[in-house]
Amino acid sequence: MELDKKDRLILEALQADARQSLAALGKRIGLSQPAMSERVRKLEEGGVIEGYGARINLRSLGLALQAIVRVRTTHEHIKSYIRLFEKMPEVLEADRVTGEDCFIVRCAFAEPQDLERVVDALAAHGSVSTSLVLSSAVRKRVPLQPRSP
Amino acid sequence: MELDKKDRLILEALQADARQSLAALGKRIGLSQPAMSERVRKLEEGGVIEGYGARINLRSLGLALQAIVRVRTTHEHIKSYIRLFEKMPEVLEADRVTGEDCFIVRCAFAEPQDLERVVDALAAHGSVSTSLVLSSAVRKRVPLQPRSP
DNA sequence: GGTGAAACGTGCCGCTG
DNA sequence: CAGCGGCACGTTTCACC
Numbered sequence: 001m002e003l004d005k006k007d008r009l010i011l012e013a014l015q016a017d018a019r020q021s022l023a024a025l026g027k028r029i030g031l032s033q034p035a036m037s038e039r040v041r042k043l044e045e046g047g048v049i050e051g052y053g054a055r056i057n058l059r060s061l062g063l064a065l066q067a068i069v070r071v072r073t074t075h076e077h078i079k080s081y082i083r084l085f086e087k088m089p090e091v092l093e094a095d096r097v098t099g100e101d102c103f104i105v106r107c108a109f110a111e112p113q114d115l116e117r118v119v120d121a122l123a124a125h126g127s128v129s130t131s132l133v134l135s136s137a138v139r140k141r142v143p144l145q146p147r148s149p
Numbered sequence: 150m151e152l153d154k155k156d157r158l159i160l161e162a163l164q165a166d167a168r169q170s171l172a173a174l175g176k177r178i179g180l181s182q183p184a185m186s187e188r189v190r191k192l193e194e195g196g197v198i199e200g201y202g203a204r205i206n207l208r209s210l211g212l213a214l215q216a217i218v219r220v221r222t223t224h225e226h227i228k229s230y231i232r233l234f235e236k237m238p239e240v241l242e243a244d245r246v247t248g249e250d251c252f253i254v255r256c257a258f259a260e261p262q263d264l265e266r267v268v269d270a271l272a273a274h275g276s277v278s279t280s281l282v283l284s285s286a287v288r289k290r291v292p293l294q295p296r297s298p
Numbered sequence: 299g300g301t302g303a304a305a306c307g308t309g310c311c312g313c314t315g
Numbered sequence: 316c317a318g319c320g321g322c323a324c325g326t327t328t329c330a331c332c
Binding site for chain 1: 152165195196199202210235238244246247248280292
């Protein structure tokens, strides 16, 4: 799917605030409301926009701590680890990666004891390296500038 | 701020689809539209909901590759690294962490050459370990079940 | 660009703790 | 009495032509 300048502006605006009206969006970008409606519909159906989500403050849910856990294991355990990640509510995201590590896992929790439980569970069939998140230095949106034409 | 069962249901529903009407939300949860309006307003003002964003498909932007780069450096370079992250469009997020690594950085790019540029830039005042993301095994939402009552 | 339908914000009232 | 939810209204926004 081809994206022009205005599509990119739309994506940028919808990343900043997904709950603004199509009319407000149109005013910002210079399109009428039906034109915006059509463009957004195409971006959704074309799979460019996968959905809309609320950004939740983890701290306000009592989850003040985050950690990034690197997991090393053997190939036979890959699938069971994926099932484990899906079962554990502390796991926010898990990526399978190249290199010595097999997975890099981000988790959130309320207290150090919770992290201990997570680490113990993940170390059952492999070894782990755990880093506590001190601060999120950058939390950017998706880069939208037209890249290398 | 106190969150009851219905607040958690609202957060769950808004994470799944932030662009649904308050009336539809109310139907799902069992509240009238004005009641929903009020609850959502309080969740926003209380800082529980930080905002609403569109989920963008990186592949459709031509960014088919992701990597996670761990950066080790000395304390004097911390601030300049944070500025560097903010300047680089490839950097999606960067967390400062405990342990031997100083930062764990996620980036997205179109071609391996782009990653090479990123790694070169990040290795200028430290050392890096780079892992290519093979697949995102888990991409969950924030856990909302009431924790440890 | 315009029109019927749906959604939103607000004020008022009743219920409950 | 305070907090919360439901009803009804005028206004805005949307989808379709």
